[in-house]
Amino acid sequence: MLCETRGDLMGVTAGERCVLVPTMGALHPGHLRLIETARATGGPVVVSVFVNAEQFNDADDFNRYPRDLEADVAAARAAGADAVFAPATQEVYPDGADAVDARLPGVASGKGLEDDGRPGHFLGVVRVLRRLFSLTACRAAVFGEKDWQQLLIARAIAKGVEIVPHPIERDPDGLAMSSRNRHLSAQEREEALAIPAAVAAASDQGTVSEAESVMGSIIHDAGGRVDYATVRHAVTLDVLPGDTQRQDTDRPPARILVAADFGGVRLLDNAPWPAA
């Protein structure tokens, strides 16, 4: 069940084409739903658990990222995973991370979104995904829509791996589930509900600029620091003109994208605009 090397993993998948669920561990119920989607996709399900230092642009964030492999193995097994692949850094980057192709697809950069807030983050993401796709030889991989930009990047670099999206899983209060939520105090968590509230309010606005302005105010008034709260082209992530109308049936597909900080915890959310 727990495999630390490619060789161990090949012993479990036994030549069958697997479905990968890449994670950084600290599995929450949202991750477990992704594992169920992987099961439904067909083939042995491999959950990778690897806290990839390459994608952290902040050493503190890396050091305090929650880790609990034993609990992850038990939870993944209960959700239907056939293997948990938890490789050492040496297994993922035997020749060093710099040896891995770090070319970024266009959708990753220059957009005023994640790449601006977390410089270098997507370089680390593309490196680890290229290595995980290669090491596991899976035919498909499940990605959460919570990390919308990451999902688009995975699609762009997948090369023969089918990318299966899974919708955002939320706690009953509406906050998107995240391994980082455990760092929120009760009060910060209450305040952070401004994020899903802002996303919901944006859905009702007539134009892109109205939606952006409403989101900014709601998050700011709740004490959050807005990294971005915007409505973009859903696939290219290009900026949309501020007067783009919600009701305009000829406009490109649009997506609300939010990143905001509450109590030093950076949280993400997104949704189609208007809501599906």
Ligand code: AMP
């Ligand atoms: P992480 O371990 O946080 O890097 O996430 C691993 C995978 O789980 C990524 O594909 C995430 O997009 C996905 N994921 C994390 N949280 C959620 C959530 N609340 N809803 C849907 N997918 C999620």
